Amino acid sequence: ALIGKTHGSGGEDLVLQYVVNNSLREHPVLTKLRLRTLQDQWSIMMVSSDQAQFMANLIRLINATKAIEIGMYTGYNALSMALAMPENGRVVACEIQDSYINIAKPFFKEAGVQNKIDIQHQTAMKTLSKCLCISHSRRTHTKRRRTVVTTSCLDCDGKVVNPAPSDQTSQSLDALNKKLHKDQRIDLSMLTVGDGLTLAIKR
Numbered sequence: 001a002l003i004g005k006t007h008g009s010g011g012e013d014l015v016l017q018y019v020v021n022n023s024l025r026e027h028p029v030l031t032k033l034r035l036r037t038l039q040d041q042w043s044i045m046m047v048s049s050d051q052a053q054f055m056a057n058l059i060r061l062i063n064a065t066k067a068i069e070i071g072m073y074t075g076y077n078a079l080s081m082a083l084a085m086p087e088n089g090r091v092v093a094c095e096i097q098d099s100y101i102n103i104a105k106p107f108f109k110e111a112g113v114q115n116k117i118d119i120q121h122q123t124a125m126k127t128l129s130k131c132l133c134i135s136h137s138r139r140t141h142t143k144r145r146r147t148v149v150t151t152s153c154l155d156c157d158g159k160v161v162n163p164a165p166s167d168q169t170s171q172s173l174d175a176l177n178k179k180l181h182k183d184q185r186i187d188l189s190m191l192t193v194g195d196g197l198t199l200a201i202k203r
């Protein structure tokens with residue numbers, strides 16, 4: 001089965017199939033988690049494996065020791081990032097649905113990274129306000145580190161390209177993409193991997 005996904009041609013995308021066949025290196029526990037997640041009726045929400053691998057490599061590249069996962073679902077991306085981090089690395093992962101958290105937990109344990117993932121069963125707003133508040137108060141004491149914010153930018157079916165007036169999700173995503181494009185405080189890249197990935201790098 002095709003592991004990557006795109007907004008459009010999906011399983012018929014031979015180039016994507018080639019990319020996945022020739023670059024994916026999936027940890028065995030990630031494979032198990034992916035197969036478990038595919039049994040869920042909302043598995044379309046899962047991050048694509050090639051996108052998660054890219055984010056893990058980004059973590060290695062900038063030696064990140066902190067990541068915040070907003071909406072972890074069954075935890076594929078959170079686990080992938082935790083595996084890419086050193087022992088002192090921490091992924092704060094929030095999720096509002098406890099059924100998804102319950103799926104994720106045994107896989108985090110099996111991969112031996114449960115101590116690196118701080119699961120927060122609460123809304124993104126609560127997690128973000130807590131994390132950003134802490135990082136702001138620490139900024140005066142520590143050396144400035146590179147901050148990379150990544151967001152999903154295309155949604156899984158590409159509706160953001162021409163969002164219907166009634167489609168609030170795609171309208172909001174489109175508004176965010178346009179806002180980031182104008183924001184001179186960041187360097188920006190929008191990638192078409194998975195459901196689309198924006199890299200916003202604080203200047």
Ligand SMILES: C[S@@+](CC[C@H](N)C(=O)[O-])C[C@H]1O[C@@H](n2cnc3c(N)ncnc32)[C@H](O)[C@@H]1O
Binds near residue numbers: 045070074123
């Ligand atoms: C697209 S899925 C995320 C996929 C996930 N990153 C992965 O690795 O497969 C979005 C998730 O966000 C959760 N969610 C939605 N609204 C939320 C909120 N306000 N706060 C926290 N989580 C939320 C949903 O329950 C869902 O599990």
